[in-house]
Amino acid sequence: MILFEEILAVLIFGAVGALLRFVTSRWVGELMPRYFPWGILTVNIVGSFVMGLLTGLLLHKTGISPFWRAGLFIGLLGGFTTFSSFSLDTVTLFQAGETVRAAANIFVTLLGCLGATLVGLLLAKAFG
Numbered sequence: 001m002i003l004f005e006e007i008l009a010v011l012i013f014g015a016v017g018a019l020l021r022f023v024t025s026r027w028v029g030e031l032m033p034r035y036f037p038w039g040i041l042t043v044n045i046v047g048s049f050v051m052g053l054l055t056g057l058l059l060h061k062t063g064i065s066p067f068w069r070a071g072l073f074i075g076l077l078g079g080f081t082t083f084s085s086f087s088l089d090t091v092t093l094f095q096a097g098e099t100v101r102a103a104a105n106i107f108v109t110l111l112g113c114l115g116a117t118l119v120g121l122l123l124a125k126a127f128g
Contacts, residue, residue, distance in 0.1 A: 009071030010078075017079025024080075047081030051088050 024046070025039030032038035054072060058064045064072075077084045086109055093102035 003066060005067045006070040009067045010075040013071035013075025014079035017076040019079075020076075021080045044081050044083040047077055047084035048087040050080075051077050051084035052091070055088060 021043050025043050027039070028042045029037075029039035051073070054077075058072075059069075073085075086105075090102050090105050093099075093105060
């Protein structure tokens with residue numbers, strides 16, 4: 001059952017995460033050459049690192065309340081980058097010995113998301 005406190009945590013922390021994504025991506029993008037999306041790459045790598053770090057520090061060693069779990073992992077990191085969740089799920093599958101499922105997750109996620117983006121762009125062009 002979802003608690004009001006968890007919803008509030010996702011809402012507040014999600015806003016902070018989205019703002020951090022915007023600022024970080026813009027800042028890095030201004031520092032680096034424009035031939036590659038350095039800003040969003042940085043966001044995805046940093047978000048994945050923080051997801052792994054917080055998972056290792058908080059979830060496996062201490063108890064964490066549903067408020068903080070929802071706020072930090074879904075809100076803050078989800079607002080910052082959803083790639084961190086994909087990364088954690090994939091690494092967890094590899095660590096559990098589920099190599100085929102982990103590889104399938106990589107394959108289906110990347111091709112599925114790229115394909116969905118392409119189809120969305122094509123539909124927008126066709127009907128826009």
